[in-house]
Amino acid sequence: MSLSLADVLAHPSFAAGRPVVRAGADLLTQPVRWVHSSEVIDIAHLLRGGELLLTGGFALASADPAGLRRYVRELSARRVAGVAVETGPQLPQIPAELVEEATEVGLPVVELRGVVPFVEVAEAINGLLVNESVQRLRRGDAVAHALSEELARGGGPDELLEVLARLLPGDVTLLDATGDVIAALGDEMTAPAAGSGVFAVPVFVQGVGVATLLVSPDDPADHVTAEAIVERAPTALAISLLRSFPPSAAVRAAQALLRIVCQPNPAPERLVAAARAAGMVDGASYVGVVGRAVDGPVSLAAIDAALHRYAAGTVSSVAGDELHAIVVLRSDDRVGSCAALVESLRATARAELARVAVGPVVIGLLGLPGTLAEARFALDLAADLGIAGTVVDAAELALERLGRRIGDPALLTSFVLELLGPLLAVGPERARRLIDTLDVYLQCGCSKTEAAARLHVQRQTLYQRLDQIFALLGEDPTGSPRLAAVHLATRLYLGGVVDTTAL
Structure with a gap:
């Protein structure tokens, strides 16, 4: 079975931690590939993506605000499924900077309010995931073997679909690139509607999609076999189509x-x-x-x-x-x-x-x-x-x-410093928060309601930030000829085009 982040948090091994989602509550359906624990703050480059990271918070407790935000951004860039932080004497609460940055970049953050044995949690969840992986490999090998035997007998698309239907009872259809049926068993299908339970996968011949396989299992719960077919069948079907229908x-x-x-x-x-x-x-x-x-x-x-x-x-x-x-x-x-x-x-x-x-x-x-x-x-x-x-x-x-293509980085740095200098003078962490706020506000067409929603802050908080920004800049740029230049400077700064250490 595939495990979502919500599934993992609901597992009995997490019960003692009394988990509470502090950021990314709308992202709990994303899959978890592995559970990993680490107290190293520079861990992102060692991850592949899809992990739920467990941490006792020792490194986070001693990190400065800039380090906390960088920690979140790096994990988000690696597509980590989420991070669960155990709070306690060493870290009474998750730092606000971490939660704020996680909310902005879309990284789920979970507070564990009780002591959780990370080793036992990892063993329990990863055991389920490994068991599923073994099932997938075995089922995939069975699908590939059955299709290979049929190909060796000279079977065409119809015969291969019969093999698939034996492995996974249900409706199977092979469509050509125009949507016409090449072969079908059971009810013929066209392009599946979203949420219909139909698996669809293209079949490529020499890199070009020439057909689409549609699989609608009688038992929707048998997703392991369905996904094995989706992964393994296209290769066999491509060989069969190449025999029967050479590339047009x-x-x-x-x-x-x-x-x-x-x-x-x-x-x-x-x-x-x-x-x-x-x-x-x-x-x-x-x-x-x-x-x-x-x-x-x-x-x-x-x-x-x-x-x-x-x-x-x-x-x-x-x-x-x-x-x-x-x-x-x-x-x-x-x-x-x-x-x-x-x-x-x-x-x-x-x-x-x-x-x-x-x-x-x-x-x-x-x-x-x-x-x-x-x-x-x-x-x-x-x-x-x-x-x-x-x-x-x-x-x-x-x-x-x-900005990446302009050959003189010093020119861009000078431009950003000229336009945003007063904001940059307040310190790197506060400057980034204010510049990000200004950029989102301008992207939203100066709509305070939309900007507050996108930043996940109260409108009163947004008003206070904008007042600070305009006071530092000396004016509200939205009513001046500087508007385009100021917005360009915010995008260059936030887009990593300029060397922020030189500002």
């Missing part, structure tokens, strides 16, 4: 286009010819999408399926742990359509196991290499900045992308 001209054209788009400075005439062969037209709006797997290829398959559901004309390729795609925006409202794409990706099941970036909107075929390159750059930049979101919109990092 459209598939070969899609492969050629993505190879060209990923090259540095492709020849325009060659690019246009390849795009037209892949069914793309000049004058339409496109975005590039780059995805990277965090925990296996299934996450990329889910992202790829979501892209193809969004636009039938999507061209995509998966190589190793990276997905490249060109997506046709489906309406004249370019900004709204791109925002809808980003939201659909964020809502995709298993998307949390991948990191995805959507490039800026371009019009016409010559912009395809640029939007894909910017998506990749935004993905790298988000990792550098410790942005916790699964899906990154490159448009939201436009200033940060520009």
Whole structure:
């Protein structure tokens, strides 16, 4: 069974700790991959992501506010499931700076108000997780073995689906790239609705998605077998499809286009010819999408399926742990359509196991290499900045992308110091909190209600912070010609573009 953070906290081994969630109460459904305990504050680089970190708080008790905030940001950047802090004589309460930073970056923080034997907790929870992993491996091997035997007998898609139906009774359908049925057992299915209990995974031939496998088990509780099929069946189905249905001209054209788009400075005439062969037209709006797997290829398959559901004309390729795609925006409202794409990706099941970036909107075929390159750059930049979101919109990092490319760091540092000098003079920890408040306020169009909600503070607290900010700056910049420059300075500072130690 998969364990969410809520499941782990409800386990009897945690009862003595009387856990109370202090930050991230809306994130308790995220999965826990492992339970780990440590009193080392610089632990993040040793973690893989998905861990629930247990700490007695000894290191936190002696850390300064800046160190506490850095601790939270580093854990969030590693996609840790949460941190549970035991309070007591050494740490009477969790520091406010830690809770505040965790709330802002979306890291669940749990206070353990009683003594908990960390070793026993880790043994109990990790034992459940290991048992599930063993079950998954055994079931996956059984699926792969059964499919391999059928392939050796020359079985095609129909025969392979019969094997899957024996392993997991239910409905199984294989659709081609246009949504037509290639083979089916039981009730034929189309694209599954969210929450329908249908597992969907693309089938790739030479890196291009040519089919989608849909599995609807009679017993929804048998998710281990269903997930084993989702992980192992696509390879066998790809071999079968390659035998029965060699790659079409459209598939070969899609492969050629993505190879060209990923090259540095492709020849325009060659690019246009390849795009037209892949069914793309000049004058339409496109975005590039780059995805990277965090925990296996299934996450990329889910992202790829979501892209193809969004636009039938999507061209995509998966190589190793990276997905490249060109997506046709489906309406004249370019900004709204791109925002809808980003939201659909964020809502995709298993998307949390991948990191995805959507490039800026371009019009016409010559912009395809640029939007894909910017998506990749935004993905790298988000990792550098410790942005916790699964899906990154490159448009939201436009200033940060520009700042990283300006060749004179001293120029940017001087600019930030000129605009934000009075705020920086109050000390690094307080300055960061005030600058972050100002940035969110400006991003919200100067709406105090929305800014307070996004910062997770009371409106009165926001008013007090804004009064401090405007007093230090000497004026409210929202009513002056300095507004754009001040906002740019906040983004450069918070985006890690400038060397804050030089300020």
